[in-house]
Amino acid sequence: MTLTKAIKLAGLGVALATLTAADTPALSPQEIVDAAPASAWKDIPPEDMVVIRFKDGTSSVLQLAPEFAPVHVANIKTLVKTGWLNSAALIRVQDNYVTQWGYPDAEEAPLPAGVIKTPPAEYEHTPSKNFKPLKYKDSFAAKVGHVASWPVATDGQSQWLTHCYGMIGVARDVAPDTGSGSQLYTVIGQAPRALDRNVTLVGRVIAGMENLSARPRGTEDLGFYKTPPEGGRFTSVTLASDLPEAERPKFQVMDTDSATFADWVKARANRSGTFFVKSAGAIDICNATAPIRKVP
Structure with a gap:
């Protein structure tokens, strides 16, 4: 095989791989939740x-x-x-x-x-070091995001x-x-x-x-x-x-510090598939509340 032919074949392989990746539909938010590993959930x-x-x-x-x-x-x-x-x-x-x-x-x-x-009025709190911000803007606060799965907002001085x-x-x-x-x-x-x-x-x-x-x-x-x-x-x-133990409800919430949650937020902000004509490219904090499920 000549060097020129090898280069052409290699280029074709890259192109096919790129095409395959582009043709692979992105997972929906629900598919991400369904496929989430046990490590992505907290009791x-x-x-x-x-x-x-x-x-x-x-x-x-x-x-x-x-x-x-x-x-x-x-x-x-x-x-x-x-x-x-x-x-x-x-x-x-x-x-x-x-x-x-x-x-x-x-x-x-x-x-x-x-x-x-x-x-006492428990309206505001000292900002948490565990605050994980969303990258999208908010109408009511400088930043919004999550602390231990809870939706929070902050102005930098309090949350x-x-x-x-x-x-x-x-x-x-x-x-x-x-x-x-x-x-x-x-x-x-x-x-x-x-x-x-x-x-x-x-x-x-x-x-x-x-x-x-x-x-x-x-x-x-x-x-x-x-x-x-x-x-x-x-x-x-x-x-x-x-x-009694047998009568207790058992639920888990998705860990908002997990990679799975980051993928879920991205999918929620960038909806795809056959239904969506235009992706919003953004998400409100109240549309990014952590998924909750019954313990499997």
Whole structure:
């Protein structure tokens, strides 16, 4: 074989390899999640999961964020452990905004011992060294990204959790009231990011979101119920760690420091395949919340 022919064949091989790579469709976000190795997932601690069961037989599972709101989360755990929340109910469902729960028959039942009625405002925090920024711009903050799987924003001086779909906040009256945690809400519509740094966020819904978002809308001001529907009343509220091992929900969240998560974010920002005509080339923090799955 002549040198010229060898060079031509080598060039053809490179061209074919390039063509093959170009023709290989990029993995979709769901395909990346499905193929994620076990090392890309982290178990959610049972002591940070709350199971709410409703009178209509449905249930929802919440994950608390003690790293971001330790005082409020301690209050919530006390309310759960003492059984105080067992008589609560869904009291407000405002379309494209929030579902809220608390005591429906009184402004507020007496709080159990150990609950701080007026805790400090846990709206902002010292920036974490573990903050992993997204490269895309945000309308509400200088930078957004993740800390230990939670969606956060920062201005460089402080950081805060963001009001994304499914995030859980502490209902409160006008400032300086901060809310004790006896009434909570979850976002069921477009992310109301203007609430960031104005309300304490304490966690997120990780299962049974449809049992909070698909309820009948309230007919009173701000979506409050005049009389809460029976199906939305609670039968029990329990920490997963207090349930028998066989009854505990077991969930994992994708490690936002993993290469798999970086691939997932890239795929979410650059959607491809037969459906997408144009790729956005960008992603909002609330469209980049860490995937959650049941433990296989």
